[in-house]
Amino acid sequence: MFTVTDLKQLAYCARLVYYGYCWPGVHLMPTAKMASGRIANVSAEIMEHRRSLRAYGLRQGEREFDVWLESESLNLCGRLDMLIVAPSAEGVELIPVDYKDSLTHERTARRIIPTLWHNWSVQLAAYAILVEQQRSHPVRRGFIYYIPQKRAREVMIDERLRAEVQDGLRAIESMVATEQYPPPTPYRRRCAACEYRRLCNDI
Secondary structure, eight states: OEEHHHHHHHHHOHHHHHHHHHOTTOOOOOOHHHHHHHHHHHHHHHHHTTSOSGGGTOSOOEEEEEEEEEETTTTEEEEEEEEEEEEETTEEEEEEEEEEOOOOEEEOSSOEEEOOOHHHHHHHHHHHHHHHHHHTSOOOEEEEEETTTTEEEEEEOOHHHHHHHHHHHHHHHHHHHHTOOOOOOSOGGGGGGOTTGGGOSOO
16 A cells, blocks of 8 residues: 655655555665754644644634544555544534644745645645545545744645646555656756665666
8 A cells, every 4th residue: 555655755856655655675774864853843743732733724623633544445555644524514524634844934024934844745635535534524625734943834626636646556456566767857966865866777
């Protein structure tokens, strides 16, 4: 079964997924950044119990943590950091939340906001689709929660993101079945800190 993280990695660089499935003998040592991210996620969950839902624009709602999600029909699974179950005009709203230990930001006309990377939106959309299948309830939006800034950014789960999830699953399935070596990401700055860089001979 493929994972939501696979879809996030595919949207970042397809070779990350290729090496993981087609070169099973390659094992990466956890980096300091990975370890820091795991610690930050645990700390964020502990603090989340004490916080209001104001960061998400909500006054009330129940929070579920480390929610395991899977779909046999999609051949997809993943563990969601938090699911908010909030009252709404339709009865209830399900809102997936993914934590990120990131300090990157961007400037708008009015303010500076945390950066929303596209592969994170794809990841959140995949979680949303799994929540829909598991809870039999539509999901229209989710949030990326930035741990260092204690801020959240809303992501609308639109048809474009849903299609990218489906296309991504088909691409991964084909890649694994054929072991076709994908091209590198066109954004070569991403390669500088990549753990797999030593395996790529064409960058």
